[in-house]
Amino acid sequence: GGFGVVYLADDQHIGRDTAIKLLFAKWSENEQIDARFVQEARIAGQLEHPNIVIVYDLQRHPEGSCIIMEYIRGGNLCDCLRMAGRLPLDRSVSIVTDILHGLQAAHELGVIHRDIKPANILFGVRGEAKISDFGIAHLPSDRGGLLSDEDRHQRLGSPYYVAPEQWRGRGVDQRTDLYATGAILYEMLSGQRAHRLPDNSSALEVVKALGKNRPQPLGELCPELPAAVAEVVMNLLARDPEDRMETAAQARLALEVAAGVVAGQATGDLHTATSPSTDAEPKITDIIRLLLIDGVMAPAERIELYRRAEDLGVGRERVHQLELQVRQAMNIPTTDNADVDID
Incomplete structure (x- = not known):
């Protein structure tokens, strides 16, 4: 450049x-x-x-x-989409899961990437996705950032993937990166960008488009997709950040459960209680294993675990028992941080 x-x-x-x-x-x-x-x-x-x-x-x-x-040898997602048009559900979920894992680590450091887009997603030799280019990332000054904290209000990013609050200069947080991730997932699954804007759009044109237009619901565009997956994508693309999931960990779990990666089959509405399932406990056990893969369970992850358990008709006390079994099997110390108020 x-x-x-x-x-x-x-x-x-x-x-x-x-x-x-x-x-x-x-x-x-x-x-x-x-x-x-x-x-x-x-x-x-x-x-x-x-x-x-x-x-x-x-x-x-x-x-x-x-x-x-x-040096990353496997190319980037932009070229992949240019050649393939759209990607299968399992590959799309795998890529976005990797992105969300990386974003979780960045967000825990206080970093907001602000430029998550296909060109900045590279592939390793085993096909794993890697986030690149933190050139316009925001890091608060109290975390070691070299720029003023007013930098978080800068109108930066790429038009197709930028969150509405980012272009409006209203400040960014981790949900800003989740919006861009949702835009990438929408494009991978549908073969179309969530917002159809020219690459040379001005800041004013972008703000106007994001303020007036909403992406076509993914479930309408791709009715063959599991409804729960389409719901996750549209949640990430919510215009108001308050309507999006809050953390990368929460988004990752919701996507994997919706796509059947954890449970073995797609579930229904993300926040609607369902009747108890005969194999509910194995599903909850799988979710716990996923959340403990790094050895710890963040509060937001625990909240999502309780919500999923409630949907499946599994009580909180039983969730605690299942978690203890998983921790023992994985040789992870028990914790007294299990009670989180989600009301």
Whole structure:
């Protein structure tokens, strides 16, 4: 782009390929652009996660500053969609699950990516999705951010995937990234973008379009999809962030349950109680295993667990018993943090 260039390089000392992102010297002299570049390296360097591109080093040279990072060989989601048009449900869910795993790690650090889009989703050699390019990410100053906290009100991002509050300059939080993830999932499943806007749309045109137009309901566009999956996507694309799920962990669990990844079959409405199922406890056990895969269960994840259990007719006390069994089987210490008020 106009600010720099990315090179493929051979690290002869270690014997591996790396990617080098060079910021041209003339832009290194711009205080704000240079701060964003350094912050990009700082953010990615702190996020050691399999679904985020690894940053090895930041170096300064007369020719400009450069970020040395992991070279990802599998291409990006933008090219994949350009060739395939749309992706199968299982592959789409797998990709978005990876994205949400990466976003959960970023959000726990206080980072809001602000530019989640297909071109910034890369694929590793095993097909795993990795989030790249934290160039316009927001990091609060009390978490080490180099820019003013007013930066969170900047109108930045890509028109097809930007959340309404982001372009209106009303500030961003983790739900802003969830909106963009929902837009990506909508596109993967339908082969169409949620909002049809020209790439060269001005900020004003984007704001007007996002304010007036709503995406066609995914269930209408793709009636063959499980209704619960379409509901998750449209929840993430809610115009008002208050109407979206709150965390990446919550969105990941809702999507996997809706798609049948956890339970083995798609369920009904995400928030409507259903009659008790004969295999409800195995389903809840599977969900608990998923939530404890990192060894801990966040409050938002526990809230979603209780909601799913209630939908399946499993009481909270029984959920606690099942969780204890799973923790023992996975050799994870028990916790006294199991009581969360969700009323």
